Structure formats: structure tokens, C-alpha cells
Amino acid sequence: MTSATDIPSPDALPPGGSLRRTPLHALHRELGARLVPFAGYEMPVHYPAGILAEHRQTRIAAGLFDVSHMGQVRLSGPDVVRALERLVPGDIAALAPGRMRYTQFTNAKGGILDDLMVTMGEDHLFLVVNAACKEQDLARLEAGLRDCRIEPLETRALLALQGPAALSVLSRLAPAAARLGFMSGASMNVAGAPAFVTRSGYTGEDGFEISVADAAAEAVARRLLAEPEVAPIGLGARDSLRLEAGLCLYGHDIDEQTTPIEAGLAWSISKRRRAEGGFPGADILRHQLETGVSRRRVGIRLDGRLPAREHCAIAGVNGEGLGEVTSGGFSPGLGTAIAMGYVAAAASAAGTELRLAVRDKALPARVVALPFVPHRYATA
């Protein structure tokens, strides 16, 4: 038996470099995690329960994820909002204090250099960027925000508590969490530790991301895991959860060759930013918004259980080439294989019949609306 693919990216291991560890590394070991290289870190891909059980746990109760490998950055300075807007198409100026927003770093062609979350603090911006991109993102910020203070928060861990029970669980340890609306954040104590908490996540469920000092991370994680609704969840289920939720994974569903418009992320660019531009690739994105794009990211549901993974060719019913899968796997929620990928715009309407090439087979599939599994974010 030999394995053709695995969840961690092939570029996960830095050449000749040693793997970094998060402050929860010892706890992962103790919990029996299978640790794998991911974006230069040794991370849990799953615990003894396994990916399917961890996925279901997060959908029915709550899961605790260590996402400390992600980059946390604090930006401050008199003109920091306008300065950041020169690098991203998101409407940062429109953010009220405590509110957060999803956006992307773009290049001159409108391609996506990374995607990120931006939260407006009282006197600063708080960014969360992808682990694999954080060095380049910092260099980009340093080059683009010359008069701002850029502080990589290298001694802070990030924990995600996700699932329908997340609110009741976190409210016990941090009553102020119950007052957070979806896509907002605030400083508060969590089990006695000073933390910055946002109501956000990457699973399609209600949930929170908790930024705490490295030194407090294990105690906070243990306290959360002691709650009856909570179990530890690895990167494997994080991937299947976000895929069901139709959320993009950087380096797979979006990259420098794809624009936010092709990726179906135009919702993240406000009317003002479309009109004013002033970010890399603005003219190209405006042109794409006005005249349309030649290919689009779509959701694809397969009839069977056999997963069609990244790079599988997508064809029409007559075999005509339409594009390629960028993420694919088995959906525990639907009981079939699902995928996302780019197809020619003419084939991007929901209901379009497709064939996905897996080994010697052409698997029947069709375009479906995203998300595959309805989001259950807090609406308050």
C-alpha cells in the first residue's frame, strides 16, 4: 500500500529547516495527536478519534483547534487604515471599532497574495494571516506601511473554538463573549487569562478565535477541553469542515493566479473600494466586475463517495475540458464526495453536469451553490 496524497502540503517542510512548534505541542502529544509538518510547523492532523469523528463533533457540539501557526500582526499609526487599504481591496475604513472583515492582499494583476482577517481596534488594526504566507505578508506590510508600526505578535497563540455549543462553553469562561456579534472582537479574560476574542472561524459554524499569550495558551486550552461539549480537533477535520462551508484555502482555491472576482469573493469588496480603487490590481478587478470573468470558482457535488482531489481535471458531459479541482474530499455531512474548482464561466451555473477525471474514471458530478452545508453563524 502506498499513499498518493496526504493533507499536509508537499511544501510543508522547509528545506533543511526544522519544524516550529506551537505552545500546545506538548498537549497535542499528551492527547495522542498525529503530528505532521504543515506550513513549517509540526501540527496535529487528527487525534485518536479520527477526522470523521472530529468533523461530526464540531458540527454537533464544539471543537477546539490550535491555529497558533497563523500569523497575528498588530498595525498602528496615524494613517494606518488608509495605508492598509493601499494593499487590500477590503473596506477597512468602514469598520467600526471592534468589527472585523475578510479581505485579501492582491498583486498588480489582481491575483491573491494571501487572504486575511482584519479587526478594528480602538487605536490599531489586528490582522490574522496564513501561516505559509506570514513572512511575505510582513515584508509586504513593512514595504507598504512605512510610517506605521508593524508588530508581529510572535508570542501569542491562537485557539479556535467552533460549533453550536461554542457560545455556551465560552460564556462560562468569559461571560463577555456572549455580547460579541458575529465578525466582531473584544479584549476579555478567558479563564482568567487576558485574551483578544473574535466571534469568527473557518468551519461554517458559530464560534470564536481566542488570541492569548503563549504562556497562558495551554491552561486556557485545558480549561476549554474540560468542558463536556469540547473535544480537540486537528487540521484534517478543519479542512473537511471549511470545504463543506465553501471557504477558500489559500494556495489551493486561491493564489496569485486567481483574482477575488474569479474566486467568487467580490462580496468582500465594497462599492466604495470598487469605485475608488487604490489597491494593487484595482483596474483589472474593476474590469472583471464590469465585463465578467472567463472562469469561476464553483462548488461541485459528486454522485458517489470517491473523492476527486486537487488537480483532477473537470470536463463537461461530452468530455470538453472545463477546468481543474482545487480542493476535494469526502463530505461527512452529505455522505458524498464534494469539491471546489474553477470552470469556464459558461459551465458555472448551478445544475451544470460535469465529469471529474479520477484515475481511469469520469465521475459524474454537478455544479452546486456554495456552501455545501449551510452556515450557522450567529445572527445577533
Next chain:
Amino acid sequence: MSETRYTEDHEWIRIEGDLGTIGITDYAQNQLGDVVFVELPEVGRTFAKGDEAAVVESVKAASEIFAPVAGEVVAVNQALVENPALANQDAQGEGWFLRLRIGNAAELGALMDEGAYKAFVEGLA
């Protein structure tokens, strides 16, 4: 009387007369994680030793199962197709993949016995 032999690719073959039943080891299913799909060959197909005989897809990866010895497929485990989780729950029992009529019994000699396989797996840790 049956005897079970193992490959370095983590397949097992249980030998009963001239028939060999093949599956993946408990170590393999643990490495793969939750199995969600298996693809089994048609009865009547013949394989040389080392040919790709079946495919197993887990939530993590696609993997090939190789024929430990040459032979002709005489049966496949339809229950495994319908419930791929059997490969996790009972890898070396109910989770079997296929049964071969062994073509060349001499090839069995190159496979590991249980003790040798155990030592092999321990060496991988």
C-alpha cells in the same frame, strides 16, 4: 490451517490451501485514517506480484493495494464496498479486500511472517 504473511507495503495475505485472502494491516488503516471508499477488481482478473489490485481512499489520501503474490481474483468483499469503515474497524478480519487463487506459491516465501512484520513496523516508528 491458515497462515498469514505480510508485505512491506502493509498488506496481509491469509493463505488457505491455494487461496489467499488479502487486506490491509491494522497499522495501515491507522495510518490512512477513516476509509471512505474502496475500489475492488473484477472477479477473474489476474495479477502479477506487485500489480495494483485495489484502491483505498481515506479522508486523507488515496492509496493503492498491491498484489502480494501473482494470482487470479476469485472473490471480492462486497460488504467492504458498501461499508468502507470495515477497513478501519476490522482490518484483518471483516475488512478484507479480495481473494486470489495463488498463481505462484514460491512468491510467498519472500513475504514476512507475523513476527518479522511486527519488527518491521516497530522499526518505522
